Amino acid sequence: MGEMYVPVSIESIQADLFPDVALYIRSGEKYILYKSHGRNFTASDQERLMENKVEFLFVSPADLEVITTFMENNAERVLKDNTLQAKTKGKIIYQTSINFVGDIFEHPEKVSDFSRSKRLVENLLQYLASDRDSFNSLESVMAHNYYTFVHSLQVTALSVLLHAEAYLLSHDEMLDVGIGTLLHDFGKVFVAPAILNNEGKLSKAEIEEYRKHPEEGYQYLKKNTRLSEISLGVVRCHHERNNGNGYPQGLKGPAISRSAQVAAICDVYCTLTIDRACRKALSSAIAVSIMKQEMKGSFNERLLDVLEGIVCTENPAQFL
Ligand SMILES: [Fe+2]
Incomplete structure (x- = not known):
């Protein structure tokens, strides 16, 4: 490559x-x-x-680190600036973060899907900026762990594309899906940074602590925002697995809402392909094949095919 x-x-x-x-x-x-x-x-x-x-x-x-640090600092500066209105903040945050959205494609400058997902995320952030509770929640995610925020943005960009390919969604439902996905890891604000940033092995107790994030996020957002059931479902169920091996509830197949199924797929795909520390951990084709083979049963197979169609447009056979 x-x-x-x-x-x-x-x-x-x-x-x-x-x-x-x-x-x-x-x-x-x-x-x-x-x-x-x-x-x-x-x-x-x-x-x-x-x-x-x-x-x-x-x-x-050679300049990857400089640029990543810049984006991180810029987001922080904007967040702390009390003179800016939520709408302006949303715009600036969008502009600096949108570069990361391209990471979900191997050649973002070549795929028209990139501009499409960019636009969708832009609309979403603009909308969020007008809804105080949701925007504050997103701000907390960003302030707690910038990487989680970037990751959420990437998962959202991919999820809205996948929804658009797989289902016929009304504009309102797409917004709900997008907001839920942007906030899917909200519960991580309750997880200690030492656990979130740990790159080595976590202890049993730490894993347990980490695994509370979907349920805690769900409970908090349900109580403190007016997020819809669709959005809340994504937050609560994005770690459920098709075969029942997920958490927190161990739900199976259709018991998991479709948007949570999509979120699960996009979450894992983004984690496998994007590792900013060493840039592109795996190619799209390899990541999809791991999800189809080694993780067989974990995800809805039809949705995996749709994902493949979106991210492996260039030489899908190259790896096989
Ligand atoms: Fe998560």
């Missing part, structure tokens, strides 16, 4: 804040230097590129 350049959507670059990294343009399989380190990326550069329908610039793997 070669080295991974990170696509950065041009509209998300705020010329005066963006860190000083070299930016590249992609041409075929090659990356050509657009702006070297030390040269400013100006608002007129941005305008010109957008006029020419260039949607992405790329950051080289």
Whole structure:
């Protein structure tokens, strides 16, 4: 696969804040230097590129950390800024986080699904910004663990695509699905950061603690927000498994709401393919094949096929 350049959507670059990294343009399989380190990326550069329908610039793997840290700090700065209205916060957070949404595709700049999921997530965050309780909940997730927030955004982007492919959903139901999925890991705000950030093995007690997050999230959101049953179902049941081996309730098959089934699939897929510490842990094809074979029985098979169709559009046979 070669080295991974990170696509950065041009509209998300705020010329005066963006860190000083070299930016590249992609041409075929090659990356050509657009702006070297030390040269400013100006608002007129941005305008010109957008006029020419260039949607992405790329950051080289050497600068991955700088760029990730920037996005993290930027989100934090925005959250703490009390002078900003929820709507503006939503917009800025969307702009800086949207770059991560591309991670669910192997070649985001090539797939039209990417722009589609970007738009859906944008609408969703805009909507959320008008609903105080839900937006506050999302803020808590972000403030507690930025990685959880990014992950939730990725799972949501994929989930709305999967729903759109698999079901005919009304606009309202899509919103409910999206909000539930954005908040699916809300219960992690009750889990100690030491457990969430632990990359080694967890003890039995720690696993138990971690596994409380779906139920605790559900209980809290049910009491403190006006989220719909559909949204709440995603929060509570995203770790249930088709064969009954999941938690918290060990529900089976159709007893798990369809949106929670979709969330479970997208959650695992995103965890397998996206590992920001070492960039792309597994390719889409390998991740899907693990979910179909090694994890056989865990997921709804029809939905897995739909997932495959979305994420493995390029050379699906390459791996086999
Ligand atoms: Fe979870």
